[in-house]
Amino acid sequence: MVVLSLVPAGIAGIVLFGANALWVIVAGCASAVATEGVLQRARGKKPTILDGSALLTGLLLAYNLPPDVPLWLPIAGSAFAVAVGKQIFGGLGQNIFNPALTGRVFLMASWPHYMTAFRTPLSYDAVTSATPLAMLKEGGIAQQISYLDLFLGKRGGCIGEVCIIALLIGALFLFVRGYISWHIPEL
Numbered sequence: 001m002v003v004l005s006l007v008p009a010g011i012a013g014i015v016l017f018g019a020n021a022l023w024v025i026v027a028g029c030a031s032a033v034a035t036e037g038v039l040q041r042a043r044g045k046k047p048t049i050l051d052g053s054a055l056l057t058g059l060l061l062a063y064n065l066p067p068d069v070p071l072w073l074p075i076a077g078s079a080f081a082v083a084v085g086k087q088i089f090g091g092l093g094q095n096i097f098n099p100a101l102t103g104r105v106f107l108m109a110s111w112p113h114y115m116t117a118f119r120t121p122l123s124y125d126a127v128t129s130a131t132p133l134a135m136l137k138e139g140g141i142a143q144q145i146s147y148l149d150l151f152l153g154k155r156g157g158c159i160g161e162v163c164i165i166a167l168l169i170g171a172l173f174l175f176v177r178g179y180i181s182w183h184i185p186e187l
Contacts, residue, residue, distance in 0.1 A: 001179055003056055005170035009063060012153055012163035016121035017067035021159045025062040028074035032058025035082040045091070053092045057081050060100035063160020065107075069114045077103040118156035 013021045036054035040047045049055075058078040065074055081103025089095040095102075108115045149155055153163030161167075174180045 001174065001177060003052055003059060005173045005179075006059060006063065006160065008166040008169040008173075009160045009163060010059070012166035013063070013067065013159035016153050016162060017119075017159060018122050021067040023071060024065055024067060024069060024074050024159060025059065027071045028062030028065070028078045029055055029058035031075040031078035032061070032082050035079040036087065039083060039087045040091075043087075048092065051092065053086075054082055057086065057099045057103070060098075060160075061103045064100065064104045064158050066115070066118050066157075067159050068117065068119060073107060073111065073114055077107040080106045118158075120156045121154060121162070 010025055013025075032054045033049050037047055037049045040049075058074075058081075061077050061081050062074050065077070081099040084106070085097055085099030085102030086092070086095045104115075151164045153166070155162055171180070175182065
């Protein structure tokens with residue numbers, strides 16, 4: 001269900017950034033699933049690639065990447081995420097860190113140039129630009145981008161983060177299906 005809830009954000013990323021965004025998503029997902037299958041087979045464990053957790057790891061990592069990264073980057077990041085972020089700790093539910101974010105940290109530390117080169121969506125400009133958080137840090141977001149542009153995805157950023165309305169559609173799907181609730185959980 002979580003993968004389904006993320007489909008609107010992926011579609012928005014592909015529409016906004018073009019076919020390369022699709023290939024980044026496919027490469028990240030395929031690499032995560034393949035890495036999990038190979039590692040489980042090598043360890044003599046029953047393959048669990050059909051539970052969707054490896055697919056979700058690859059998808060989340062791909063959504064955390066700029067759309068124009070070379071395809072080896074999501075492949076390397078997803079392989080690292082599954083191998084080091086998940087399987088090294090024993091597999092699903094036993095990892096101490098989020099595997100997708102482990103992969104993102106690995107990529108950011110290894111290839112920061114690729115991880116911080118954002119461009120605006122296809123239908124707007126084809127120039128590299130700062131993300132809204134970077135603009136806010138510099139103190140000038142109000143003059144450079146509107147809240148409506150942020151909501152509709154008319155800004156630079158990672159594939160799965162730019163279109164807030166698509167993320168809200170996914171959240172609404174999880175809410176209607178009963179997987180999440182409207183309140184903040186108590187500690």
